[in-house]
Amino acid sequence: MADDLKELKIELSKNGIFTTTLEELYNWGRKNSVWPLTFGLACCAIEMIATTMARYDLARFGAEVFRPSPRQADLIIVSGTVTKKMAPQVVRLYNQMPEPKYVIAMGACAISGGPFRDGYNVLRGIDRYIPVDVHIPGCPPRPEALIHAFMTLQKKIEEQALTGANRPRHLQADLPSEFPVPQFGEHGLEPTQNDEVFLAENGNPLKVLQ
Protein backbone atom coordinates (compact mmCIF):
# COMPACT_ATOMS: atom_id res chain seq x y z
CA MET A 1 0.00 0.00 0.00
CA ALA A 2 1.31 3.41 -0.90
CA ASP A 3 2.56 5.63 1.93
CA ASP A 4 0.07 8.45 1.34
CA LEU A 5 -2.79 5.96 1.54
CA LYS A 6 -1.40 4.64 4.81
CA GLU A 7 -1.26 8.15 6.20
CA LEU A 8 -4.82 8.79 5.07
CA LYS A 9 -5.93 5.60 6.76
CA ILE A 10 -4.28 6.62 10.04
CA GLU A 11 -5.81 10.07 9.74
CA LEU A 12 -9.26 8.59 9.17
CA SER A 13 -8.92 6.15 12.08
CA LYS A 14 -8.13 9.10 14.36
CA ASN A 15 -11.54 10.43 13.41
CA GLY A 16 -13.27 7.19 14.13
CA ILE A 17 -13.49 5.87 10.59
CA PHE A 18 -12.13 2.43 9.93
CA THR A 19 -10.87 1.76 6.43
CA THR A 20 -9.13 -1.18 4.86
CA THR A 21 -8.14 -2.47 1.47
CA LEU A 22 -9.17 -5.66 -0.22
CA GLU A 23 -5.52 -6.75 -0.21
CA GLU A 24 -5.21 -6.25 3.54
CA LEU A 25 -8.46 -8.02 4.27
CA TYR A 26 -7.62 -10.91 1.97
CA ASN A 27 -4.12 -11.39 3.38
CA TRP A 28 -5.36 -10.97 6.96
CA GLY A 29 -7.78 -13.81 6.40
CA ARG A 30 -5.18 -15.98 4.70
CA LYS A 31 -2.43 -15.52 7.23
CA ASN A 32 -4.68 -16.38 10.15
CA SER A 33 -6.02 -19.61 8.74
CA VAL A 34 -3.00 -21.44 7.40
CA TRP A 35 -3.81 -25.12 7.57
CA PRO A 36 -0.76 -27.36 7.64
CA LEU A 37 -0.65 -30.84 6.21
CA THR A 38 -0.59 -33.73 8.71
CA PHE A 39 2.85 -34.80 7.63
CA GLY A 40 5.93 -35.67 9.63
CA LEU A 41 9.13 -37.39 8.63
CA ALA A 42 11.34 -37.83 11.69
CA CYS A 43 12.18 -36.46 15.13
CA CYS A 44 11.35 -32.87 14.07
CA ALA A 45 7.77 -34.06 13.66
CA ILE A 46 7.67 -34.70 17.41
CA GLU A 47 8.56 -31.06 18.01
CA MET A 48 5.92 -30.07 15.45
CA ILE A 49 3.35 -32.13 17.34
CA ALA A 50 4.45 -30.52 20.61
CA THR A 51 3.98 -27.11 18.97
CA THR A 52 0.36 -27.90 18.26
CA MET A 53 -0.40 -29.13 21.77
CA ALA A 54 -1.65 -27.05 24.67
CA ARG A 55 1.70 -25.82 26.00
CA TYR A 56 2.85 -24.09 22.78
CA ASP A 57 -0.60 -23.95 21.21
CA LEU A 58 -0.18 -23.25 17.51
CA ALA A 59 -3.96 -22.66 17.47
CA ARG A 60 -3.21 -19.12 18.63
CA PHE A 61 -2.01 -18.47 15.09
CA GLY A 62 -4.98 -20.09 13.38
CA ALA A 63 -3.05 -23.17 12.36
CA GLU A 64 -4.51 -25.80 14.63
CA VAL A 65 -6.35 -27.66 11.89
CA PHE A 66 -3.85 -30.15 10.53
CA ARG A 67 -5.43 -31.50 7.37
CA PRO A 68 -4.97 -35.16 6.55
CA SER A 69 -5.29 -34.49 2.81
CA PRO A 70 -2.99 -32.30 0.70
CA ARG A 71 -6.08 -31.07 -1.16
CA GLN A 72 -7.18 -29.19 1.97
CA ALA A 73 -3.79 -27.96 3.14
CA ASP A 74 -2.05 -24.62 2.63
CA LEU A 75 1.26 -25.41 4.25
CA ILE A 76 3.59 -28.37 4.24
CA ILE A 77 6.03 -28.49 7.16
CA VAL A 78 8.88 -30.73 6.01
CA SER A 79 9.77 -31.88 9.49
CA GLY A 80 12.68 -34.27 9.42
CA THR A 81 15.14 -36.16 7.28
CA VAL A 82 14.03 -36.52 3.68
CA THR A 83 15.41 -39.81 2.42
CA LYS A 84 15.94 -40.25 -1.28
CA LYS A 85 13.25 -42.89 -1.27
CA MET A 86 10.77 -40.47 0.36
CA ALA A 87 11.67 -37.35 -1.67
CA PRO A 88 9.41 -38.12 -4.69
CA GLN A 89 6.47 -38.60 -2.32
CA VAL A 90 7.16 -35.25 -0.61
CA VAL A 91 7.24 -33.48 -3.98
CA ARG A 92 4.10 -35.33 -5.05
CA LEU A 93 2.26 -34.26 -1.87
CA TYR A 94 3.34 -30.68 -2.48
CA ASN A 95 2.12 -30.88 -6.07
CA GLN A 96 -1.26 -32.11 -4.86
CA MET A 97 -1.79 -29.08 -2.64
CA PRO A 98 -3.89 -26.28 -4.14
CA GLU A 99 -2.47 -22.79 -4.51
CA PRO A 100 -1.70 -20.67 -2.55
CA LYS A 101 0.66 -23.07 -0.81
CA TYR A 102 3.69 -22.62 1.39
CA VAL A 103 6.62 -24.72 2.59
CA ILE A 104 8.48 -24.60 5.90
CA ALA A 105 11.68 -26.69 5.91
CA MET A 106 12.07 -27.59 9.56
CA GLY A 107 15.40 -28.64 11.01
CA ALA A 108 18.92 -29.31 9.81
CA CYS A 109 17.95 -32.37 7.77
CA ALA A 110 15.14 -30.76 5.82
CA ILE A 111 17.23 -27.73 4.92
CA SER A 112 20.52 -29.45 4.09
CA GLY A 113 20.59 -33.14 4.99
CA GLY A 114 21.90 -32.32 8.46
CA PRO A 115 24.06 -34.89 10.22
CA PHE A 116 23.05 -37.48 7.61
CA ARG A 117 24.16 -35.33 4.68
CA ASP A 118 26.96 -37.72 3.69
CA GLY A 119 24.70 -40.73 3.80
CA TYR A 120 23.95 -42.55 0.56
CA ASN A 121 20.22 -42.39 1.28
CA VAL A 122 19.59 -38.81 2.37
CA LEU A 123 18.46 -35.90 0.25
CA ARG A 124 20.63 -32.84 0.88
CA GLY A 125 17.77 -30.45 1.50
CA ILE A 126 14.20 -30.41 0.22
CA ASP A 127 14.83 -27.01 -1.40
CA ARG A 128 16.42 -28.92 -4.27
CA TYR A 129 12.97 -29.86 -5.53
CA ILE A 130 10.34 -27.53 -4.08
CA PRO A 131 10.45 -23.80 -3.26
CA VAL A 132 10.89 -23.33 0.48
CA ASP A 133 9.43 -20.20 2.08
CA VAL A 134 10.98 -20.45 5.55
CA HIS A 135 14.04 -22.46 6.62
CA ILE A 136 14.44 -23.30 10.32
CA PRO A 137 17.86 -24.45 11.51
CA GLY A 138 18.16 -26.63 14.59
CA CYS A 139 18.37 -30.28 15.44
CA PRO A 140 15.55 -30.42 16.22
CA PRO A 141 14.31 -26.82 16.39
CA ARG A 142 12.38 -26.07 19.56
CA PRO A 143 8.64 -25.36 19.28
CA GLU A 144 9.43 -21.65 19.74
CA ALA A 145 11.55 -21.82 16.59
CA LEU A 146 8.69 -23.36 14.65
CA ILE A 147 6.34 -20.69 15.98
CA HIS A 148 8.87 -18.06 14.91
CA ALA A 149 9.01 -19.62 11.46
CA PHE A 150 5.25 -19.63 11.38
CA MET A 151 5.11 -15.94 12.29
CA THR A 152 7.72 -15.24 9.61
CA LEU A 153 5.49 -17.02 7.12
CA GLN A 154 2.50 -14.98 8.30
CA LYS A 155 4.48 -11.80 7.74
CA LYS A 156 5.40 -13.03 4.29
CA ILE A 157 1.75 -13.74 3.45
CA GLU A 158 0.73 -10.35 4.81
CA GLU A 159 3.16 -8.57 2.51
CA GLN A 160 2.10 -10.36 -0.66
CA ALA A 161 0.64 -7.93 -3.15
CA LEU A 162 -2.47 -8.84 -5.10
CA THR A 163 -1.47 -6.86 -8.16
CA GLY A 164 1.69 -5.78 -9.85
CA ALA A 165 4.70 -7.59 -11.15
CA ASN A 166 5.73 -8.82 -7.70
CA ARG A 167 2.47 -10.63 -7.00
CA PRO A 168 2.94 -14.16 -5.65
CA ARG A 169 3.08 -17.31 -7.73
CA HIS A 170 -0.53 -18.30 -7.17
CA LEU A 171 -1.70 -15.09 -8.83
CA GLN A 172 0.51 -15.49 -11.89
CA ALA A 173 -1.09 -17.93 -14.26
CA ASP A 174 2.07 -18.59 -16.25
CA LEU A 175 4.11 -19.70 -13.24
CA PRO A 176 4.06 -23.39 -12.33
CA SER A 177 2.24 -24.68 -9.28
CA GLU A 178 3.55 -28.20 -9.73
CA PHE A 179 7.16 -29.23 -9.84
CA PRO A 180 8.81 -32.24 -11.49
CA VAL A 181 8.90 -35.32 -9.31
CA PRO A 182 12.43 -36.77 -9.16
CA GLN A 183 12.84 -40.30 -10.45
CA PHE A 184 14.68 -43.22 -8.87
CA GLY A 185 17.89 -43.62 -10.84
CA GLU A 186 20.56 -46.28 -10.79
CA HIS A 187 22.78 -44.38 -8.35
CA GLY A 188 20.44 -41.81 -6.81
CA LEU A 189 17.65 -39.42 -7.65
CA GLU A 190 17.42 -38.03 -11.16
CA PRO A 191 17.75 -35.13 -11.56
CA THR A 192 19.73 -34.25 -8.43
CA GLN A 193 18.01 -30.86 -8.23
CA ASN A 194 15.44 -28.70 -9.99
CA ASP A 195 17.34 -25.71 -11.37
CA GLU A 196 14.14 -23.62 -11.51
CA VAL A 197 13.74 -23.92 -7.76
CA PHE A 198 17.19 -24.48 -6.31
CA LEU A 199 18.47 -20.92 -6.44
CA ALA A 200 21.13 -18.93 -4.71
CA GLU A 201 20.24 -15.77 -2.82
CA ASN A 202 20.83 -13.65 -5.93
CA GLY A 203 18.54 -15.83 -8.05
CA ASN A 204 21.29 -17.72 -9.88
CA PRO A 205 20.85 -21.47 -10.12
CA LEU A 206 23.11 -23.54 -7.90
CA LYS A 207 25.27 -25.93 -9.85
CA VAL A 208 26.86 -29.20 -8.89
CA LEU A 209 30.58 -29.25 -9.55
CA GLN A 210 31.45 -32.65 -10.96
Next chain:
Amino acid sequence: MSGVPAAEEIKAQIETAVPGARVRVIANGSPSGQQSLLLDHEHAVAVARFLRDDPALRLDFCSLMTGVDWLDAETSEKVKVKKMVAGPDGIDQEQEVDEVRKTKTPGYLEAVYHLFSMEKKHGPVIVRLRTANRTDGTDGTHLPSLTPVWRSAEFQEREAFDLYGIVFDGHPDLRRILMWDGFVDFPMRKDYVPPADDILETGLPETGVNP
Protein backbone atom coordinates in the same frame (compact mmCIF):
# COMPACT_ATOMS: atom_id res chain seq x y z
CA MET B 1 22.84 -64.48 29.72
CA SER B 2 25.26 -67.34 29.64
CA GLY B 3 25.18 -71.05 30.20
CA VAL B 4 25.71 -71.68 26.54
CA PRO B 5 28.49 -74.20 25.81
CA ALA B 6 31.87 -72.94 24.63
CA ALA B 7 32.42 -72.55 20.91
CA GLU B 8 34.85 -75.50 20.78
CA GLU B 9 32.25 -77.71 22.45
CA ILE B 10 29.52 -76.67 20.03
CA LYS B 11 31.93 -77.28 17.16
CA ALA B 12 32.49 -80.87 18.35
CA GLN B 13 28.75 -81.39 18.73
CA ILE B 14 28.12 -80.09 15.20
CA GLU B 15 30.79 -82.32 13.72
CA THR B 16 29.28 -85.43 15.27
CA ALA B 17 25.70 -84.47 14.39
CA VAL B 18 26.29 -83.25 10.84
CA PRO B 19 28.80 -85.50 9.12
CA GLY B 20 31.17 -83.67 6.81
CA ALA B 21 30.47 -80.22 8.23
CA ARG B 22 33.54 -78.04 8.36
CA VAL B 23 33.40 -75.66 11.30
CA ARG B 24 36.10 -73.22 12.31
CA VAL B 25 36.19 -71.36 15.59
CA ILE B 26 36.97 -67.69 15.03
CA ALA B 27 38.80 -66.34 18.05
CA ASN B 28 37.88 -63.00 19.55
CA GLY B 29 40.73 -61.22 21.27
CA SER B 30 38.56 -58.55 22.89
CA PRO B 31 37.64 -58.64 26.60
CA SER B 32 34.23 -60.11 25.80
CA GLY B 33 35.94 -63.13 24.28
CA GLN B 34 32.85 -63.99 22.29
CA GLN B 35 34.00 -66.66 19.90
CA SER B 36 32.10 -67.48 16.78
CA LEU B 37 31.66 -70.41 14.45
CA LEU B 38 32.48 -70.19 10.76
CA LEU B 39 30.34 -72.61 8.78
CA ASP B 40 30.85 -74.00 5.30
CA HIS B 41 28.31 -73.28 2.60
CA GLU B 42 27.21 -76.87 1.85
CA HIS B 43 26.28 -77.81 5.39
CA ALA B 44 25.25 -74.40 6.73
CA VAL B 45 21.49 -75.07 6.62
CA ALA B 46 21.88 -78.55 8.16
CA VAL B 47 24.09 -77.12 10.91
CA ALA B 48 21.58 -74.32 11.51
CA ARG B 49 18.77 -76.91 11.83
CA PHE B 50 20.89 -78.83 14.32
CA LEU B 51 21.59 -75.70 16.37
CA ARG B 52 17.89 -74.89 16.42
CA ASP B 53 16.56 -78.39 17.13
CA ASP B 54 19.19 -79.93 19.37
CA PRO B 55 17.48 -80.41 22.76
CA ALA B 56 20.52 -79.13 24.67
CA LEU B 57 21.15 -76.04 22.52
CA ARG B 58 17.64 -75.12 21.24
CA LEU B 59 18.84 -71.88 19.63
CA ASP B 60 15.32 -71.04 18.55
CA PHE B 61 15.75 -67.30 18.11
CA CYS B 62 17.92 -65.47 15.59
CA SER B 63 18.06 -62.02 17.13
CA LEU B 64 20.35 -60.42 14.60
CA MET B 65 21.73 -61.02 11.17
CA THR B 66 24.08 -58.55 9.56
CA GLY B 67 26.60 -58.21 6.78
CA VAL B 68 30.27 -57.30 7.05
CA ASP B 69 32.56 -56.22 4.25
CA TRP B 70 36.19 -57.30 4.52
CA LEU B 71 38.51 -55.68 2.01
CA ASP B 72 41.61 -57.29 0.53
CA ALA B 73 44.14 -57.39 3.33
CA GLU B 74 47.91 -57.57 3.22
CA THR B 75 49.72 -58.87 6.24
CA SER B 76 53.47 -58.70 6.50
CA GLU B 77 55.54 -60.81 8.88
CA LYS B 78 59.24 -60.99 9.47
CA VAL B 79 60.72 -64.41 8.85
CA LYS B 80 64.27 -65.51 9.52
CA VAL B 81 65.68 -67.13 6.43
CA LYS B 82 69.03 -68.84 5.91
CA LYS B 83 70.75 -67.40 2.89
CA MET B 84 74.16 -67.47 1.28
CA VAL B 85 75.60 -64.01 1.78
CA ALA B 86 78.98 -62.76 0.64
CA GLY B 87 81.12 -62.35 3.70
CA PRO B 88 83.80 -59.66 4.29
CA ASP B 89 86.49 -61.92 2.91
CA GLY B 90 84.61 -62.48 -0.36
CA ILE B 91 83.56 -66.07 0.38
CA ASP B 92 79.85 -66.89 0.52
CA GLN B 93 78.67 -67.74 3.98
CA GLU B 94 75.39 -69.05 5.28
CA GLN B 95 73.73 -66.41 7.42
CA GLU B 96 70.37 -65.82 9.01
CA VAL B 97 68.68 -62.89 7.38
CA ASP B 98 65.38 -61.23 8.22
CA GLU B 99 62.98 -61.29 5.35
CA VAL B 100 59.58 -59.59 5.18
CA ARG B 101 56.97 -61.86 3.75
CA LYS B 102 53.74 -60.37 2.56
CA THR B 103 50.62 -62.46 2.36
CA LYS B 104 47.59 -61.17 0.56
CA THR B 105 44.20 -62.24 1.86
CA PRO B 106 41.48 -61.62 -0.70
CA GLY B 107 38.46 -59.73 0.59
CA TYR B 108 35.13 -61.34 1.22
CA LEU B 109 31.66 -60.54 2.44
CA GLU B 110 30.49 -62.03 5.68
CA ALA B 111 27.08 -62.76 7.16
CA VAL B 112 26.90 -62.86 10.96
CA TYR B 113 24.03 -64.44 12.86
CA HIS B 114 23.45 -63.99 16.59
CA LEU B 115 21.48 -66.90 17.99
CA PHE B 116 19.73 -67.14 21.34
CA SER B 117 17.55 -69.72 23.01
CA MET B 118 14.24 -68.57 24.40
CA GLU B 119 13.56 -71.99 25.80
CA LYS B 120 16.90 -72.53 27.53
CA LYS B 121 17.42 -68.83 28.21
CA HIS B 122 20.97 -68.87 26.94
CA GLY B 123 23.01 -67.28 24.21
CA PRO B 124 24.39 -65.79 22.15
CA VAL B 125 25.97 -68.26 19.79
CA ILE B 126 27.51 -66.41 16.89
CA VAL B 127 27.58 -68.05 13.48
CA ARG B 128 29.39 -66.68 10.45
CA LEU B 129 29.26 -67.40 6.75
CA ARG B 130 31.82 -66.03 4.32
CA THR B 131 31.60 -65.55 0.58
CA ALA B 132 34.36 -66.73 -1.74
CA ASN B 133 35.26 -63.18 -2.73
CA ARG B 134 33.60 -59.82 -3.18
CA THR B 135 33.38 -59.52 -6.94
CA ASP B 136 29.97 -58.96 -8.44
CA GLY B 137 28.34 -60.87 -11.24
CA THR B 138 29.87 -64.23 -10.45
CA ASP B 139 29.05 -66.77 -7.79
CA GLY B 140 31.56 -65.02 -5.57
CA THR B 141 29.00 -63.32 -3.38
CA HIS B 142 26.57 -66.20 -2.90
CA LEU B 143 25.71 -67.65 0.51
CA PRO B 144 23.09 -70.14 1.64
CA SER B 145 20.08 -68.48 3.23
CA LEU B 146 19.21 -69.38 6.81
CA THR B 147 15.71 -67.92 6.50
CA PRO B 148 14.17 -71.41 6.12
CA VAL B 149 15.54 -72.14 9.60
CA TRP B 150 14.91 -68.80 11.30
CA ARG B 151 12.09 -66.70 9.83
CA SER B 152 13.41 -63.63 11.62
CA ALA B 153 16.39 -63.58 9.27
CA GLU B 154 14.21 -62.86 6.26
CA PHE B 155 14.19 -59.07 6.27
CA GLN B 156 17.71 -58.83 7.61
CA GLU B 157 19.05 -61.05 4.85
CA ARG B 158 17.21 -58.83 2.40
CA GLU B 159 18.94 -55.86 4.00
CA ALA B 160 22.35 -57.53 3.66
CA PHE B 161 21.53 -58.25 0.04
CA ASP B 162 20.45 -54.65 -0.48
CA LEU B 163 23.39 -52.94 1.17
CA TYR B 164 26.25 -55.46 0.76
CA GLY B 165 25.18 -57.44 -2.29
CA ILE B 166 25.29 -60.84 -0.60
CA VAL B 167 23.04 -63.16 -2.63
CA PHE B 168 21.27 -65.58 -0.32
CA ASP B 169 20.41 -68.80 -2.16
CA GLY B 170 17.21 -70.32 -0.86
CA HIS B 171 15.76 -67.02 0.40
CA PRO B 172 12.01 -66.98 -0.30
CA ASP B 173 11.80 -63.34 -1.42
CA LEU B 174 15.18 -61.79 -2.10
CA ARG B 175 14.54 -58.18 -3.13
CA ARG B 176 15.99 -54.87 -2.10
CA ILE B 177 14.35 -53.69 1.10
CA LEU B 178 15.63 -50.16 1.83
CA MET B 179 16.75 -48.88 -1.56
CA TRP B 180 14.51 -48.95 -4.63
CA ASP B 181 14.53 -51.80 -7.13
CA GLY B 182 16.34 -49.89 -9.89
CA PHE B 183 19.28 -49.07 -7.61
CA VAL B 184 22.46 -50.86 -8.68
CA ASP B 185 25.04 -50.01 -6.00
CA PHE B 186 25.69 -51.65 -2.64
CA PRO B 187 26.15 -48.62 -0.40
CA MET B 188 27.49 -50.30 2.72
CA ARG B 189 30.45 -51.77 0.88
CA LYS B 190 33.65 -50.03 1.81
CA ASP B 191 34.52 -49.18 -1.78
CA TYR B 192 31.16 -47.51 -2.45
CA VAL B 193 31.46 -43.97 -3.74
CA PRO B 194 28.27 -41.90 -3.51
CA PRO B 195 27.30 -39.85 -6.56
CA ALA B 196 28.77 -36.35 -6.55
CA ASP B 197 25.93 -33.95 -5.88
CA ASP B 198 27.44 -32.14 -2.97
CA ILE B 199 29.72 -29.31 -3.98
CA LEU B 200 27.78 -26.33 -5.18
CA GLU B 201 28.66 -23.32 -7.21
CA THR B 202 26.80 -20.67 -5.31
CA GLY B 203 26.93 -17.91 -7.89
CA LEU B 204 27.29 -15.44 -5.05
CA PRO B 205 29.93 -12.72 -5.16
CA GLU B 206 33.01 -13.85 -3.31
CA THR B 207 32.84 -11.96 -0.06
CA GLY B 208 34.74 -14.52 1.90
CA VAL B 209 31.89 -14.74 4.38
CA ASN B 210 29.30 -17.09 2.99
CA PRO B 211 30.72 -20.04 1.11
